[in-house]
Amino acid sequence: MKLLLLLLVMMMKISGSSMMMETISDRGTRTRRYAINPLGHKWTHHNITYRIIKFPNTLNKEDTRKAISIAFTKWSDVSPLTFTEVTNGSATADITIGFYIFNHTDCWWSPLHPCFDGLNGELAHAFLPPRGEIHFDNHEFWILGKSRFSWKQGVWLNDLVQVAAHEIGHALGLWHSRDPDALMHPNATYTGQRNIAQDDVWGIQRLYGCQDKKRVCDPWARLGFCERRKTFMRKNCPQRCDLCYEPLDVVATPTSPPSNVKIKMVPRGKVVGFRCGTKSLRSPPKVSWYKDGEQILTSIPGYIVMKDRDLRIVANEFNEGVYTCRIHRRGDIVSANSWAIRLKPEQPSNS
Template sequence: CSTFLHKLQRKSNRKRSVVSSGELHRNRRYAINPLGHKWDHHNLTYRIVAFPNTLNRDDTRKALSIAFTKWSDVSPLTFTEVTANATADITIGFYTFNHTDCWWSPLHPCFDGLNGELAHAFLPPRGEIHFDNHEFWILGKSRFSWAQGVWLNDLVQVAAHEIGHALGLWHSRDPQSLMHPNATYTGQRNVGQDDVWGIRRLYAADKKRVCDPWASTSASANDEILHEKNCPLRCDLPLESELPPRHVPRWLKWSLRCGHKNLRTTQNRYKTSPRASRAEGL
């Protein structure tokens, strides 16, 4: 992202706040754009309007798909690539120095050629992601090529970072965060815990009393894992029923409905299925 964006963000990040949920205490390091721009729907589409010179189309699509999956795995958002003629929420392109309206956009200046700025993105609802086509893009970890004398840049890592901006996130101060301004240099390729807190806060997934349909499936042996992975962070315990285990069928074991942590004793409370929870009026 551009240096100007990083400087502009400092002011909104000066004050550190502490957020608590039950016994969870942490310093917030993620940053949401101050205007609160975000998408008003969760099923997002994207379209590639211009491909890079150094990477074939199949590998480019694969890299971008992996990058989008990193965010869909930790949020209620889904991403689908559409054809070149279709309308998309997010458009992606690889451009040279002077592209689109970079002359009139102080937050997204024209590219500077090899090295320097790699990419930049626009907040919702514009949702554009631009990559510098002068760079050498690869499907794999960034590394220096002595044979070519250039840096080979990891498209997955850079794309995942820019997608975070296109969803409404700014830079994080957490060095382990994918949204940290130096993530490209530290090699951080995965969404960190601070990124998860940020994206879920932006899309209100940490305040929901009931999990969205994307986190609700039929009961199975893996439901506990599914609950921990998909239910919002502050929605971290399933609503429980007073029914003792002998009244709950074995196959109805876990509920994917969830709410704020219940600090009262749970000695005689049992995790049950959505059906049993509804019977208790929860």
């Protein structure tokens, strides 16, 4: 009976994300699975402050601060970002954190942020930059330690470090990852993933870049550490070892991808247009569009516009990838073209 109850409780637990998710079917091998918010929202400075404005009922202030600090450190270890807690009540902070119940500050007007629902269910949600808010359900039993079911109390004890680290990713500008091993995967609560995975590193560094954290990176690299100690160098010397970003990869589309992929390097914010086919046809062809092997089913205002044979995108991190168009006639593919869109590197600022 206890085992059955535990299974039921585990089935009830869901990831407390505030982001809308897509139905995704992976086809072929994919290296990049992270997702950056569509409009590229991010912080414009790297020294980010945070303040806990309302503490949980089940965890004392000292352990709450420790858990939140550990969660932020996971992201500062793999990015140029630094995080500082603000404890002065009159000072402002970039990110505010609070524990609330039911219909708190935002759920009536925001379809992406449902009201909290008591034990289990919705655990937490976060807002993208520059709003910078993270809300946790105060009906949950939050602990400093790994999630587990308490038979004594009859409730699920939730790992505040794990959930906070996931929500911080959203507050920094990341959406959910498709990599099941990633901290930003929507099912990270199920799996108990507490640590930043390589896919998470790629995502946060696509938004904020990366920097070497050690002054001895050059001698380490000359000793061959970039090849022999790649994990260590990825954390400490990503620039020196060219490990900041994943390489461009061409992902399989629903059928075999065309070989004539055209690579375009474009500046951020530029509108890029594609046309499927060049010949004038008497009757409008049936055209399908794909991004990284997944069919684009509808336009998304602000960054993807699809109309018959034409597709337009606004160049940003979210829209990087391989776009493929296919012309169909009587059920057969008669033409296909692909374009790989990459952002031109931006000049580093002095700030």
